[in-house]
Amino acid sequence: MRRSYRRSCYLTVLPLCILAWFPMPTEAGKLVIVLLAQQTEPYQNVLEGFRQSLRKQGIEAEYEVLNFDAKKDQRGTSLEAIKTKNPALMFTLGSAATEAAIREIKHIPIIAGMIVDEKALLQAENATGVILDFPLKTQLDWIRRMLPDKKTVGVLFNPNENQHLITQARELTEAMGLTLYARQVESPRDLPDALDSLSRRADVVWGLTDSVALTPETAKGILLFSFRNRIPFVGLSTSWVKAGAVYALDRDYVDIGQQCGELAGKVLRDGKMQGLQPLPPRKVLYALNLKTVNHMKLDLSDEIIKGAQTVFN
Numbered sequence: 001m002r003r004s005y006r007r008s009c010y011l012t013v014l015p016l017c018i019l020a021w022f023p024m025p026t027e028a029g030k031l032v033i034v035l036l037a038q039q040t041e042p043y044q045n046v047l048e049g050f051r052q053s054l055r056k057q058g059i060e061a062e063y064e065v066l067n068f069d070a071k072k073d074q075r076g077t078s079l080e081a082i083k084t085k086n087p088a089l090m091f092t093l094g095s096a097a098t099e100a101a102i103r104e105i106k107h108i109p110i111i112a113g114m115i116v117d118e119k120a121l122l123q124a125e126n127a128t129g130v131i132l133d134f135p136l137k138t139q140l141d142w143i144r145r146m147l148p149d150k151k152t153v154g155v156l157f158n159p160n161e162n163q164h165l166i167t168q169a170r171e172l173t174e175a176m177g178l179t180l181y182a183r184q185v186e187s188p189r190d191l192p193d194a195l196d197s198l199s200r201r202a203d204v205v206w207g208l209t210d211s212v213a214l215t216p217e218t219a220k221g222i223l224l225f226s227f228r229n230r231i232p233f234v235g236l237s238t239s240w241v242k243a244g245a246v247y248a249l250d251r252d253y254v255d256i257g258q259q260c261g262e263l264a265g266k267v268l269r270d271g272k273m274q275g276l277q278p279l280p281p282r283k284v285l286y287a288l289n290l291k292t293v294n295h296m297k298l299d300l301s302d303e304i305i306k307g308a309q310t311v312f313n
Helices: 002-021 041-056 077-085 095-104 136-146 159-175 188-201 216-229 238-243 253-270 290-295 302-306
Strands: 030-036 061-067 089-093 110-115 127-131 152-157 179-184 204-206 247-250 285-289 310-312
Touching (some): 030 077, 030 095, 041 253, 061 077, 089 253, 110 253, 152 188, 159 179, 216 238
Parallel strands (some): 285 310
16 A cells, blocks of 8 residues: 555656646737738838737737738638638738628637728728828818918818718718818819819818829819919828828828727727727828928928928928
């Protein structure tokens, strides 16, 4: 009996010794699959901000970054492969990548960035993210701050896409003591007449994101109209400002990534998406074209000029 007892003691103690000398491996990081629509600097900055945010929250993650080409992946082959990996989360960057993921994947949480608006996100229970468009109130507040003497805000819009935003903007401008003069553009052929109408009514033209009225094809005509009539045009992005718009609001892409990371952290900790609404960027930057400012004889304060993220002379 004594020998048997000693043997059992050795068998009990031995595993404990082994554990002391060979610690148990730590839990592997959660798998996050990144679906990347572009390799450009803003996209990379958003991804870096996302990683920074998860590290700051103490969340260990393993990343698998996949390049997404909508034309090459019409059958959703890469998305089917993602399902078999069963990641804890997907981080989609770009509208095409986000829309494809929402269409094909229903049971994996999706955090999206680098998308213009929230329409795609509202279609799915498993998706949320940070959109690129600033709220209408923010955009109009900046017009009043930049150009306080301009009282009639002209805007070009396609009614099939943006009628609801024009209705909201009309209420906002009225409350702000401004007048909104909106002209419909149902096709590029309508643009000359619409601009001619704006030349007689508008003090400033507000660039509202629109896939018909404001495109690379219509940009030259709109900016030439602005320059000739000395009616400032508020651009959609820094590239519009470089081409001749007076200013445009811009984003801090690293911070957008950090916002996405904060949403992802909540999902990874709590395991649920309920209550996580799409968010706009929380930081507002802007670009300024001083050549256009001088041509239009606009009186901008030193504070406004010094506060610009990007200045074109």
